[in-house]
Amino acid sequence: MIGIDEAQFFDLDVLTKLAAAWANDGKKVVIAALDQTFEGVAFPGMPNLFVEAEVVKKLHAVCMMFGGLASRTHRLGDSKNIVEVGGTDKYQALCRKCFVEANQKR
Ligand SMILES: [Zn+2]
Known part of the structure; x- marks a missing residue:
């Protein structure tokens, strides 16, 4: 294996x-x-x-905003690199709804 x-x-x-x-x-x-x-x-x-x-x-992870099923990873900060190693200091697991809302605020 x-x-x-x-x-x-x-x-x-x-x-x-x-x-x-x-x-x-x-x-x-x-x-x-x-x-x-x-x-x-x-x-x-x-x-x-x-x-x-x-x-x-x-x-799925758990949405860090409201506790639903998280299928997206939202990056905090302005980096546009595809790979950026980090934990909760740089990322949030979000459901689709919260991900869309978070990215509309950018
Ligand atoms: Zn959510």
Whole structure:
């Protein structure tokens, strides 16, 4: 079994090819990742990783505003880099409604 966490930080084109080769070789491959950037769009290469997978399971955080299912990551601050490592000092897990409202205020 091969497990990879935080896959959004990897080159997903390379990771997708490696995962396919490992799976074709009979290994069980489990990959965890954020699917979307702070702008609410797929990380580059993420759709191809999903296509390669036998099973895609979408998990949710808890919306930090009102406690519902959070499917988005809202970045605090003005950085536009796709990857910006940080915790609650830089990010909030938000539901769609709160994410839309937070980004309209920018
Ligand atoms: Zn919310």
